[in-house]
Amino acid sequence: xxxxxxxxxxxxxxxxxxxxxxxxxxxxxxxxxxxxxxxxxxxxxxxxxxxxxxxxxxxxxxxxxxxxxxxxxxxxxxxxxxxxxxxxxxxxxxxxxxxxxxxxxxxxxxxxxxxxxxxxxxxxxxxxxxxxxxxxxxxxxxxxxxxxxxxxxxxxxxxxxxxxxxxxxxxxxxxxxxxxxxxxxxxxxxxxxxxxxxxxxxxxxxxxxxxxxxxxxxxxxxxxxxxxxxxxxxxxxxxxxxxxxxxxxxxxxxxxxxxxxxxxxxxxxxxxxxx
Amino acid sequence: xxxxxxxxxxxxxxxxxxxxxxxxxxxxxxxxxxxxxxxxxxxxxxxxxxxxxxxxxxxxxxxxxxxxxxxxxxxxxxxxxxxxxxxxxxxxxxxxxxxxxxxxxxxxxxxxxxxxxxxxxxxxxxxxxxxxxxxxxxxxxxxxxxxxxxxxxxxxxxxxxxxxxxxxxxxxxxxxxxxxxxxxxxxxxxxxxxxxxxxxxxxxxxxxxxxxxxxxxxxxxxxxxxxxxxxxxxxxxxxxxxxxxxxxxxxxxxxxxxxxxxxxxxxxxxxxxxxxxxxxxxxxxxxxxxxxxxxxxxxxxxxxxxxxxxxxxxxxxxxxxxxxxxxxxxxx
Ligand SMILES: Nc1ncnc2c1ncn2[C@@H]1O[C@H](COP(=O)(O)OP(=O)(O)OP(=O)(O)O)[C@@H](O)[C@H]1O
Ligand SMILES: [Mg+2]
Numbered sequence: 001x002x003x004x005x006x007x008x009x010x011x012x013x014x015x016x017x018x019x020x021x022x023x024x025x026x027x028x029x030x031x032x033x034x035x036x037x038x039x040x041x042x043x044x045x046x047x048x049x050x051x052x053x054x055x056x057x058x059x060x061x062x063x064x065x066x067x068x069x070x071x072x073x074x075x076x077x078x079x080x081x082x083x084x085x086x087x088x089x090x091x092x093x094x095x096x097x098x099x100x101x102x103x104x105x106x107x108x109x110x111x112x113x114x115x116x117x118x119x120x121x122x123x124x125x126x127x128x129x130x131x132x133x134x135x136x137x138x139x140x141x142x143x144x145x146x147x148x149x150x151x152x153x154x155x156x157x158x159x160x161x162x163x164x165x166x167x168x169x170x171x172x173x174x175x176x177x178x179x180x181x182x183x184x185x186x187x188x189x190x191x192x193x194x195x196x197x198x199x200x201x202x203x204x205x206x207x208x209x210x211x212x213x214x215x216x217x218x219x220x221x222x223x224x225x226x227x228x229x230x231x232x233x234x235x236x237x238x239x240x241x242x243x244x245x246x247x248x249x250x251x252x253x254x255x256x257x258x259x260x261x262x263x264x265x266x267x268x269x270x271x272x273x274x275x
Numbered sequence: 276x277x278x279x280x281x282x283x284x285x286x287x288x289x290x291x292x293x294x295x296x297x298x299x300x301x302x303x304x305x306x307x308x309x310x311x312x313x314x315x316x317x318x319x320x321x322x323x324x325x326x327x328x329x330x331x332x333x334x335x336x337x338x339x340x341x342x343x344x345x346x347x348x349x350x351x352x353x354x355x356x357x358x359x360x361x362x363x364x365x366x367x368x369x370x371x372x373x374x375x376x377x378x379x380x381x382x383x384x385x386x387x388x389x390x391x392x393x394x395x396x397x398x399x400x401x402x403x404x405x406x407x408x409x410x411x412x413x414x415x416x417x418x419x420x421x422x423x424x425x426x427x428x429x430x431x432x433x434x435x436x437x438x439x440x441x442x443x444x445x446x447x448x449x450x451x452x453x454x455x456x457x458x459x460x461x462x463x464x465x466x467x468x469x470x471x472x473x474x475x476x477x478x479x480x481x482x483x484x485x486x487x488x489x490x491x492x493x494x495x496x497x498x499x500x501x502x503x504x505x506x507x508x509x510x511x512x513x514x515x516x517x518x519x520x521x522x523x524x525x526x527x528x529x530x531x532x533x534x535x536x537x538x539x540x541x542x543x544x545x546x547x548x549x550x551x552x553x554x555x556x557x558x559x560x561x562x563x564x565x566x567x568x569x570x571x572x573x574x575x576x577x578x579x580x581x582x583x584x585x586x587x588x589x590x591x592x593x594x595x596x597x598x599x600x601x602x603x604x605x606x607x
Contacts (some may be wrong), residue, residue, distance in 0.1 A: 010402050017391050091386035094350045095403045095443070098372050275352040 007105040008041065010092075015079055024075045028068070029120050030176045035063035036128035053129050057145040058220040058227065065152045065218025068121070069159035069211075072113055076163030077176045080106055084171035090275040093158045103267050110160040115152050122149075148223040151248060155214035159263035162210070168266040187211050207246070209257050215253060216246035223248070289563070296364040298451050298482045299326040299349060305357030306344050306506075308540050318344045320506035326484055328450075331477045333497030333514070334356070334486040341506040343383050346455050349484075350380045350544035362451075376404070379444035385436040385437060389429035393420055393439050396428055397446065404447040414442040417472065433460030441469065445476075452476060454485040458492055470496050489589045502591060510590075517590050522561040527553035527579035528570075529537035537573050541566070 015021045039059055043051035083089040092102050126140060140222075162183075166176035191206040206212060221228050222245040304322045309315035319341040326332045334342050347353035349360060351371060351579070359366055362374040387396040397411045416419045418438040423431070431439065437460055444452055457473075458466045473483055473496050487493050493500055494514065501511035510517070528534045535554050538547045546557045558566070563580065570577060 006402055006405075010399055013395065013399055013402070014388065017388070017395060019390070044598050086389060087384065087386035088388055090352050090382065091443075092399075092403060094375075094380050094382060095400050096375055097403055274347070274354055 004104070004108065007101060008108050011105050011109040012230065015109065018079065020078050021075070024071060024078075025120060028071050028117055029124055031067055032060065032064055032121050032124045033128070035060055035224060036124055040128060041112065053125060053140050054142045054145050056129075057125065057141070057148065058224055060121065060128075060221045061145070061148050061152060062218070064117075065148075065155065065220070066120045068117055068152055069155045069214050071219070072110075072117065072156040073159035073163035073180055074177065075113055076110055076160045077167050077173050079109065080164060081167040081171060081173035081176050084167075084275075086127075087275075088193065093275060099270050100267070103270055106164055110157065110164060113160060114156045117156065118149060118153055142272070144223045147248070148220060151217040151223065151252070154252060155217045157259050158210055158214050158262075159256055161259050161266075165262045165266040165269075168269045181274060184211060208251075208254050213251055213254050215257065216251050217248070219246055221245040296328075297325040297361065298328050298330075298363060299324075299344075299360070299484060300333075300364075301325075301349075301358065301360040304345065304348060304355055306341075306348060306353065307356045314557035317506050319348070319355075322503070322506070322508050323358075324424050324501050324508060326482060329477070329480050331473065331483045331497045332485070333493035333500040334484065334503060335488070335490065336486075336495045336498055336503035337488055340488075340503045342488075342503060343455055345503075346380070346382055346484075346486060350382060350453065351375060352376065352382070354413055359497050361525050376447070377450045378453060379447060379449035379451070380455075380482045381440040381444050381457070382455045385440035387428045387436070387443075388438060392425050392427055393431065393435075393442075394424040396439065397424075397443060400443045400446055406447050410446060410448075414445050417445065418442045419468065427593070434462060434465050437461055441472065449481070449546060451482045451484065454483070456486055456488070458487070458489070468491070490591060494588075497574070522558045523583040524556055524558065524563065524566070525550070525553050525579065525581045525583040526556060526566075526577055528575050528577050530575075534575055537570060537575055541569060553579060 039051040039056055043049050083092075089102065093099060097105070163176065163180065166179055167173070170179065172177045187209050190209065191203070191212075193200045194206055207216065216222070225245070228245060302323050303316070304319060306319040307315055307317050322341075322345060334345070336342050344353060348355045351364065361372055363377060365371050365374045387393075388399070391399075394411060394415065397414065400406075400409070401408065401411055412421070415424050418441050420435060420438050420442060423435060427438070428439070437457065441454070441457060444454065453589075454473075455570045457469050461469065473485070477498075478484055485493075485496070497514055499512065500514050500517065526534060526538065531549065531554060533548060535547055538544050538554060538556050539555075543559045543562070544556050545559060548555045567577065567580070
């Protein structure tokens, strides 16, 4: 237990002194705030629309689910990969951390980043209602809001683990970022290719590609069935097929599996290679 | 420079007990890069040596001889491909991890977070080593960095970086200090200061293992030396013994060339070397009467005959057959 506190302290010291860390947090906050400001603006101009919590969590969190995971991966790479070119990873081991402890420090960093981003989103969401017209009687969070946050956090963890694994394998932030973006593009293309092949199971499987899982976990309709029920009756009139929502239960299991595999791979790589 | 002595000196009894265990011991330690026979590099080739408590052990070799790789294996960042080693008697990974808490080490270049101040960098090392903050200031003062400690590492000069690395290595007051080319990038004043620090540490009973490609540095600081070349240890032992080995004499006469020619033909001479003030002859036996008789029979009369203590440089040339200029240069 004591070692975990020490590792947290070390990672905090490392991150807190980096400008990019604060820039990323700031940019994340700004993006979240933009969504809130739009909400407030609409509430003040359109008569029937309110901007109140918890009703507007799906909007605010929906925005976070869009850029949050990518933010986590990029920041993870920027904070971790340079430790190889600076040779501080090497020095940390020389100074007395075991490779496993060093790795655990990075997992703590990842968890910390996700918590921090979530905290920023919640903080901005809550404080934005101060400026908005309309009063909501109920509590700030409903159970669905909390599970939505959990789903987004899982998505961030997948992306972050991806950043972690790329950092350990490539040992340079430039190439790690390059491969990250390349992979995002490739994952976008694969389903298009399988679309033409027509096999149904194959297409279903596409739903479980890592970043597709993140996308599905960030789909707010999955957490708010009431909205789905509200929207679907109108759709046939507009000639649209009814909206479905991904099965969150399965996605959570798949997400956890991805995280375990990614983290496991990077621990193996770290153990096996000289520093 | 002198506030090193914060610990009570070890009792004699403890000293006796711990000398029985070597601080470092390697047995056929090997590192090979590349698996395919053609392309593979044998960076370290079956190295065996032992460092005992209290020794200042020099690891001397030219560039690319395998010094850094050997140290890397000892400090746990490079996996050996053959052989084994012990630190404080431990060879299993658990024991080694524990043993490393008693070691302070630098490897190759000083490795720090460039965006952090020297002091903040030491805070990280201190957190890893479980050392409290007052010790950070102590070590900064010791290496003469107190005044610049608040500046960012990347703004430091090479010498300052090197000093910070030394401070970091000493932070937990370790029993064994391993330094990879500690005087790299330092000016003569800096080199002298490092040497003083090493002497002070040695006086307090610390074991020091330092690598260097500079003969003078090793000769001036070390009690023991291992000479490494192309990944192999050619010779190792106490410096005093190495330079005291053999019977060498310095001879001078009117005509040095004639003298040298005669001595080259002398059956007991193993080598003849011209120096600035005469010739140095290595003899199989110490029979000097025979030498003077032999020379006078040839009409050569000596103006000087003196025992000669070879420098480590000469030993080095002797065992390796040649020398690189980079090895002998620099005098601080
Ligand atoms: N990753 C690697 N792959 C292949 N060969 C390597 C690798 N690292 C080191 N070597 C080789 O191992 C040998 C020993 O290198 P090492 O760094 O230990 O030398 P050194 O004695 O420390 O030299 P210097 O005085 O220049 O620091 C060199 O020939 C080097 O080219
Ligand atoms: Mg080296």
